[in-house]
Amino acid sequence: MRRLAMGFIPLTDAAVLIAAAERGFSMAEGIEIDLHREVSWANIRDKVNVGLLDGAHMLGPLAIASSLGLGHVRVPLVVPFALNLNGSAITIARGVYEEMGETGEDLSSGLGAARALGKVVLARKAQGRDPLTFAAVYAFSTHTYLIRHFLKAGGVDPDRDVRLVVVPPPFMAESLRNGLIHGFSVGSPWNSVAVDADVGRIAVLGAEIFGWVPEKVLGVHARFVKTEPDLLRRLVRALHSAARWCEDPANHEDLARLLGEPRHLNLPADVLRRTLDGRLHTAPGGALRVHPDYLILHRDNANRPSRDHALWIYSQIVKSGQGEWTRDAAREAVGVYRPDLYDAAVGPQPEPADRVPDCVATQFGETFDAERFLQNT
Amino acid sequence: MANELSLRIVIVDDSPVRAAILSEGLQEAGFHNVLRIEGVNNLLGRIYAIDPDVILIDLENPSRDTIEQMFQMSREVKRPVAMFVDQSDSATIEEAIAAGVASYVVDGLRKDRVRPILETTISRYRAFARLREELEEARSQLEERKLVDRAKLILMRAKNVDEQTAYGLIRRTAMNEKKRLAEIAQSIITAAELLR
Numbered sequence: 001m002r003r004l005a006m007g008f009i010p011l012t013d014a015a016v017l018i019a020a021a022e023r024g025f026s027m028a029e030g031i032e033i034d035l036h037r038e039v040s041w042a043n044i045r046d047k048v049n050v051g052l053l054d055g056a057h058m059l060g061p062l063a064i065a066s067s068l069g070l071g072h073v074r075v076p077l078v079v080p081f082a083l084n085l086n087g088s089a090i091t092i093a094r095g096v097y098e099e100m101g102e103t104g105e106d107l108s109s110g111l112g113a114a115r116a117l118g119k120v121v122l123a124r125k126a127q128g129r130d131p132l133t134f135a136a137v138y139a140f141s142t143h144t145y146l147i148r149h150f151l152k153a154g155g156v157d158p159d160r161d162v163r164l165v166v167v168p169p170p171f172m173a174e175s176l177r178n179g180l181i182h183g184f185s186v187g188s189p190w191n192s193v194a195v196d197a198d199v200g201r202i203a204v205l206g207a208e209i210f211g212w213v214p215e216k217v218l219g220v221h222a223r224f225v226k227t228e229p230d231l232l233r234r235l236v237r238a239l240h241s242a243a244r245w246c247e248d249p250a251n252h253e254d255l256a257r258l259l260g261e262p263r264h265l266n267l268p269a270d271v272l273r274r275t276l277d278g279r280l281h282t283a284p285g286g287a288l289r290v291h292p293d294y295l296i297l298h299r300d301n302a303n304r305p306s307r308d309h310a311l312w313i314y315s316q317i318v319k320s321g322q323g324e325w326t327r328d329a330a331r332e333a334v335g336v337y338r339p340d341l342y343d344a345a346v347g348p349q350p351e352p353a354d355r356v357p358d359c360v361a362t363q364f365g366e367t368f369d370a371e372r373f374l375q376n377t
Numbered sequence: 378m379a380n381e382l383s384l385r386i387v388i389v390d391d392s393p394v395r396a397a398i399l400s401e402g403l404q405e406a407g408f409h410n411v412l413r414i415e416g417v418n419n420l421l422g423r424i425y426a427i428d429p430d431v432i433l434i435d436l437e438n439p440s441r442d443t444i445e446q447m448f449q450m451s452r453e454v455k456r457p458v459a460m461f462v463d464q465s466d467s468a469t470i471e472e473a474i475a476a477g478v479a480s481y482v483v484d485g486l487r488k489d490r491v492r493p494i495l496e497t498t499i500s501r502y503r504a505f506a507r508l509r510e511e512l513e514e515a516r517s518q519l520e521e522r523k524l525v526d527r528a529k530l531i532l533m534r535a536k537n538v539d540e541q542t543a544y545g546l547i548r549r550t551a552m553n554e555k556k557r558l559a560e561i562a563q564s565i566i567t568a569a570e571l572l573r
Contacts, residue, residue, distance in 0.1 A: 042441040046479060050471040071448045073470070139446045166446035168439035171417055180418070 001027075002231060007036045007044045007056035010265040011169070012188040012275045013084045013216045014057045015255060016297055018264055020242035028241070029234035037263070040168065041138045042072075048221055049075040055235070057083060058219035060337075061313045065140035067336045070323045076222035080341035081236045082309075083216040083243075085302045087295035088143055088206040089191040089280065090150060092183040093176050096120060096132065097201040110208035111153060111364040117183075117203065118154025121161050135167040135175065135184040142213050145316040146206055147185035153365035159321070173197045187215070188275035188295065189267060195281050196271065202282040207293040211361025212300065214309035217337075225341065236345035240303055247298035252276045304349055305337035308359035308370045315373050330374070381490045382407045387429040389414050391438055395505045399433065402501040406493060421447060431491065432481040433498050441479060469495050476502040521559035528562035531569045 006021070008014040020026045021033035036053060038044050045066050047053040058077075066075040092100065096117075103119040106112035121132055134151075136143040148158040158164060167175050167184065173194040175181045183200070184190075194200040206213055218239060224232060245251055256273040259265050265272065274280055278294030281287070296302045314333035317323045343349055357369045386408055390396040396413045403411045414423055420440055424432065424447070434441055466488055473480060476499045482491050525547065532543035551561045 039437055039439040040441040042445050042479065043436055046436075046470075046474050050474045052474065071445060138442050139448075165421070166443045168417075168442060170439060 001030055001032050003032045003034060004054040004231075004235065005034045005036055005052065007038045007047060007053040009038055009041065009044065009057060009169075010267075011057075011087075011190075011216070012259065012265070012272060012295065013087045013297075014264070015246050015259060015276070016083045016239055016243045016303075017057050017218070018259060019246050019255060020238045022258055023242065023245065025242040025245070026235070026238040029238040031231070031234055031238060035264075041141075044219075045072070045075055045077075048077065048219060049073075051221070054224065055218055055220040058217050059138060059141045060214045060217050060309065061140040061142060061145070061317065062138065063217055063219040064310060064313050064333045064336050065317065065322070068317075068323060068329055068332060070317065071139060077219045077336060078222050078225050078341070079217040079219055079305045079310075079337045080225070080232060080345070081218040081239050082214065082303050082305045082337075083218060083239070083297075085212045085215055085296040085300065086205075086207045086210075086293055087215050087275070088146060088185060088187045088213070089202050090147055090183060090185045090204050090206075091172075091176070091191045091194050091200040092117065092203045093179075093181075093200055094198070096182050097203060100203070107203070110150075110204045113204045114150050114154035114364070116154070117151070118156050121151070121154070121156045125161055131162050132182040133163040133165055133180070135165050135172065135181045135186075137166065137169050137172075137186050139166060140317065140322065142206075142215055142313075143185040143187065144320065145313075146209055146213070147183075148316075148320060149362075149365055150185075150204065150209055173199055176200050188280075189265070189271050192271050192275060192280060193267070196284060198284045202280055202289055205280070205289060205291050205294055207278075207291045209363055209365075211293060211363060212296070212309075213360055214306065214313060217305065225338075232341065233345040236342060240346045243298040243303050247296075249277070301349065304339050304342050306359060307334045307337050307339065310334045310337035311370050311373065312360050312368055315368065381493070383410055384408065384430040384486075384490065384494070385427060386411045386431045386433065386494060387414060387424060387427055388412070389420070389432065389434040389438060389440060389444070391415070391435065392505075395435065395502070398505055399498060399501045402497045403494065406497050408494065417443075420444070430483045430486060431494055433494075434479050434481075435502075436474065436477045436479060444481065466492070469499075472499050473502075477506065478502045521557075521562075524559050524562040524566065528565040531565055535569075 006017060008017055021035050026033045041059060041062050044056045044058055045062060048056055063077045063079050065071055067077050099120045100107060100116035103116040105116035107116055134147055136147060151158045156162060169186055169190045172184050172186060172190050176194055177199040191202050195202055246255055252273060256269040256276055259272050260267050260269040278292055279288055279290050282289045311334050314330055318325045358367045359370060360368055362368055386403060388396050388399055400411050400413055412427055417440055420443055473495060478498055480495055528547055529540055529543040532546060533540060547558060547561050551558050
């Protein structure tokens with residue numbers, strides 16, 4: 001039996017890692033996982049770097065930015081397994097959401113909500129009022145890229161017309177309540193927590209912006225791959241079995257209870273159940289916003305790290321002005337995601353024959369084409 | 378050459394005691410420009426206003442991610458430099474992380490100017506952790522003694538024996554079952570409550 005120390009941030013999409021540790025999937029591979037709950041993505045990165053953690057639940061963009069040495073000391077990370085696709089949402093402060101309702105746009109569609117928010121932001125600008133402030137949980141995160149895309153689709157320049165800040169998830173609802181921020185883009189269950197506290201309304205689900213957003217991954221230090229290839233294969237297999245179990249709706253009740261435990265997310269099981277099922281209340285006890293792809297833990301080949309997804313993340317880093325475009329950096333970014341390691345562990349997975357040009361399935365606004373991105377820039 | 382003792386140092390730590398211990402340590406080492414920040418409201422605004430050369434922050438502080446965003450927004454920082462961890466000294470970084478603290482240093486600041494600050498920080502954090510462990514240990518020892526005392530009383534009444542005999546019984550059972558005294562004491566108390 002080998003012991004591995006694995007870090008996680010209390011979010012619904014730590015589900016596969018937590019289930020692997022607590023429902024026997026790692027034991028079946030001869031691995032005992034010690035889970036460590038962490039308070040920041042920076043801690044996750046640093047503890048993996050110095051070896052206090054063997055691996056962790058990680059934002060895809062964090063794994064890539066760290067490997068490129070953007071924003072911090074360079075930490076070479078490797079992604080042999082993707083923990084999920086999608087799972088986030090954008091929540092808007094009650095007052096601002098009411099203003100959005102008065103614009104006449106159809107708030108039930110993603111594009112309608114984007115246009116409504118755009119009108120509110122631009123009207124404030126025309127009146128010379130203070131710009132609205134929106135929060136994400138980390139600079140290098142899909143949540144940052146989601147809200148930037150959403151704002152742009154509504155005609156807003158995310159660098160000039162609004163302020164984008166970083167707020168740790170546990171402070172999101174409180175910051176919304178006291179007016180420090182006017183909305184946020186964050187993973188579940190924090191949107192539902194803000195709705196239940198009656199301080200915000202879920203305006204759009206992540207899956208309504210992009211059909212397949214590369215979310216959290218298993219990130220390990222590059223030295224792990226070199227020194228313990230067999231152990232890594234076993235770990236990936238354990239996660240793969242856990243993911244299949246997590247995806248099955250028949251297990252959602254047990255999974256919600258497991259995640260809700262004080263040592264994990266410390267939240268009511270029913271809130272977590274709603275996020276696992278993709279049935280979110282957008283207002284307290286009220287309207288539901290339902291999406292079958294709200295959070296994908298296993299199906300749609302979700303666990304195989306996609307190189308196109310890595311390239312999309314890099315394109316977002318460049319677009320957001322977080323890093324300069326270079327061909328070397330693009331190559332390095334793509335190399336962080338390792339479908340070969342995944343295949344070596346769970347068996348060869350054929351690339352789907354009809355490879356979609358837009359690997360994130362953009363629902364509105366500017367689309368992404370991996371080939372074109374590489375050629376044009 | 379600028380005097381390193383005049384470097385502006387900011388401490389972000391939710392534990393006021395630990396922040397005080399660190400601040401005192403740095404002052405003793407001659408750094409007179411040390412400021413402590415508490416709370417999360419407008420953290421970045423306050424840090425910008427201070428415009429520090431070095432930021433020290435405890436690892437259990439969720440605001441680390443907020444601070445790191447500053448590196449992405451250099452246009453908002455008054456000086457045209459980014460804050461970076463000193464990349465050149467990975468051993469010190471490892472020691473610091475193990476001690477429970479992270480540091481951010483203005484880009485370009487020389488290693489030898491920062492090293493005494495980091496060394497003081499690491500040693501004070503370790504001292505604080507030891508202190509807390511000792512306190513924790515003392516507290517749990519006290520709790521355990523209280524449990525054993527209660528269990529002794531129960532046995533003395535139930536079996537009509539003296540204190541020495543009651544204690545002997547608990548100790549023998551603990552040894553036989555390879556458990557701690559407090560565990561046996563706890564089961565005696567639980568059993569007595571059930572049978573009451």
